[in-house]
Amino acid sequence: MTTYDRPFGRHLEDFEVGDVYRHWPGKTITEFDDHLFCMMTMNHHPLHTNEWFAENETVHKKNVVVGNLVYSLVLGMSVPDVSGAAIANLEVESLIHRFPTFHGDTIYAETRVLAAAGSSSKPDRGIVTVETKGFNQRGEEVCYFRRKLMVWKREAAPARRRPYGEDVWD
16 A cells, blocks of 8 residues: 655755746636635725626726735645745745736646755755746736745655544554
8 A cells, every 4th residue: 555645835955946836726716706805805996896886987897806816816826836835935025917817717827936045044944936927718927926935954844744643544
């Protein structure tokens, strides 16, 4: 019998400058997703939540998904491949929304490694810089951001544990 642990994030040694991670799967943003996110974050702008207002008083003539939802979704898509084992997210250096996202659009994401270096003050970790892009189903880049994260070196990373024993299949 073989047991497989799903990788979740990476250690410093796993990051190679220039590598690209294609995150999977994509996510279709529904009107409900957008409205719930707006209400949870107290963003009550009618551009996102009022169809009549959007049709009659905006340049796109339809509701636009709130940008922070698009960013959060794209960031979340990157976590299993990039920062799932990180010590901390340190900084978002830039965030750009290049095209609007509408209800019913499906978002996909990719991340490229820009830099990876050991810490000068703590030998058990390092700093990684990545850039992430979100695309819609038409191939338009709807979101871009650069971020820095602190990650463990492999030998210092805490072991993945579970709150039960190894004998669950005996």
